[in-house]
Amino acid sequence: MSTKTIPGTPSWLRGQNERTALTLLLEHGVLTRNRLGELSGLSKPTVGQIVSRLESVGLVEVVGEVSAGRGPNATSYGVRADRVLGVAIDIDKTTIRSTVVDAVGTERPVVETAIDADAGKTTSSAAADPAATDIRDAIGAACAAARANMEAVRVVSIGVQGSIDPRSDELSFIDTLPEWPRHGIRTHLESALGRQVHIDNDVNLAAIAERSEGVGAGSSSFALLWMGEGLGLATDLDGKVHRGAAGGAGEIGYLSVPQSAAAIDPEATDLQQLVGGEKVIEIARANGMTGSARDIVGALADHPARESVFAAIAPRVALGVIPVLAILDPELIVLGGPIGTAGGEFLADLVRTEIARTTPWHPGVTRSSVLEFPVLRGAREVLVHQVRQRLFSELG
Incomplete structure (x- = not known):
């Protein structure tokens, strides 16, 4: 027969204290019992009981000793990172x-x-x-x-x-x-x-990574435009990625191109055709770049023709971003993926200028800062x- 734990009872308080101690060890790393007491506000005897309990269930372990001045060294504890x-x-x-x-x-x-x-x-x-x-x-x-x-x-x-x-x-x-x-x-x-x-x-x-450790960390909202072989979009609104009812929010490559795109590319019918990977490779080859698609994308960051290539791409990117601005008006547009990051701030500046020239919106535009395995x-x-x-x- 199970016993229901009632808030305020010793069992409930013990559980709360254990969660507090484990949280502090996760947030701060290795700690001594004294430091755990300072951070938690709990008494030394209570901290001692908590640490013993966490050791007994295999959630924390002794990881070393810290000099305590004149007295004996203090034992330090860390979370068992291999447990789960x-x-x-x-x-x-x-x-x-x-x-x-x-x-x-x-x-x-x-x-x-x-x-x-x-x-x-x-x-x-x-x-x-x-x-x-x-x-x-x-x-x-x-x-x-x-x-x-x-x-x-x-x-x-x-x-x-x-x-x-x-x-x-x-x-x-x-x-x-x-x-x-x-x-x-x-x-x-x-x-x-x-x-x-x-x-x-x-x-x-990738947008979750951008929020936690990239340029999106300080923004109230941002849209990450992923430019690779495919074209994708993720929108972070107040720290939460908007996925849509069916999970299909952000499949921007399927959007039909606006009428104004005919002046740039009369044959493109959707955004994937307008500014997807195949189109970027086509533009790069028209500017003298050679090799496989992978070779070309890998060389875009420092190839002599890069400025000409990205100057041709920027108006296309701006057209792709305008629907996002009209519907969600994010504070920041982040250019990511292999092509977006290769364009760097040069492409970001061109896109920002093009948006300001052709629309009433003035978002910040920058490249992703999570460059490795986003x-x-x-x-x-x-x-x-x-x-x-x-x-x-x-x-x-």
């Missing part, structure tokens, strides 16, 4: 990237696995269940690189080049992963993997919170 883990995964057309995430945000290696373009799956995958095998392989590779226990992985966050409807658990707006099931994908993966699974649009996750960084931010909640649930 998550794995962040980013899947695009050619590569699956994965990394282990723990409750204290330790930086772990990022593993990249090539996707077999002909088979539509990773080169190591078995054919029986491509979706589960792809994710299981990614978890295993991340854990091997981090020397982490795969059994400790309780939750996975996956970024995909598409949208997932929270109501129907259905993948849509996605051209990659042809062998993955489109219906009930999260439920399928959770059942196959025995782990909690979170799936989100890759640009939404989708993984966003998935990591999601997982840190989820892993911490798992730790708190183990307090009982």
Whole structure:
């Protein structure tokens, strides 16, 4: 028979104190008992009891000693970061990237696995269940690189080049992963993997990273325009990404071009055709750049023709951004993705000037400052919170 805990009882107070101590250790890192007492306002005997309890359930451990002046050294404690883990995964057309995430945000290696373009799956995958095998392989590779226990992985966050409807658990707006099931994908993966699974649009996750550690941190609202092979948009309103009722908010490449775009590109019918990756490569080649699409994108940041290329791209980007300004009027437009970041502040300045010249809006325009693995960084931010909640649930 279970006993209901009533707020105000010793059991309830003990639980609250334990959560406070664990929160402080997560926020501040390694602490001594004295420092825990100072930060929490709890007495030394109470802190001692709490630390002993957290040690006994395996949530904290001794990590060293700190000099206490004339007296004996003080023992320092830290959270058992290996107790509960998550794995962040980013899947695009050619590569699956994965990394282990723990409750204290330790930086772990990022593993990249090539996707077999002909088979539509990773080169190591078995054919029986491509979706589960792809994710299981990614978890295993991340854990091997981090020397982490795969059994400790309780939750996975996956970024995909598409949208997932929270109501129907259905993948849509996605051209990659042809062998993955489109219906009930999260439920399928959770059942196959025995782990909690979170799936989100890759640009939404990049926007979460931009809010937590990039140029979006100080903005009341911002829109991240992702410019790569595809075109995507994520909008952060007061710290929350707007996903839409069916998860399809931000699929901006499907928007029809305005009539004014005919003066720039009379053949383009939607924004993907106007300023998507293929069009950017076409403009780059018209300006003398050579090589594969990947080579051209990789060279855009410092190629002699870059200014001419981005001068041609900027009016197209401005046309793509205007509908966002008209509907949401964000404080800041952030240019991200391989092409947006390659354009840097040069492209941002051109886009800002073009918007001001042709419309009444005057948003800030800048490039993303999360340049390395932005989708993984966003998935990591999601997982840190989820892993911490798992730790708190183990307090009982």
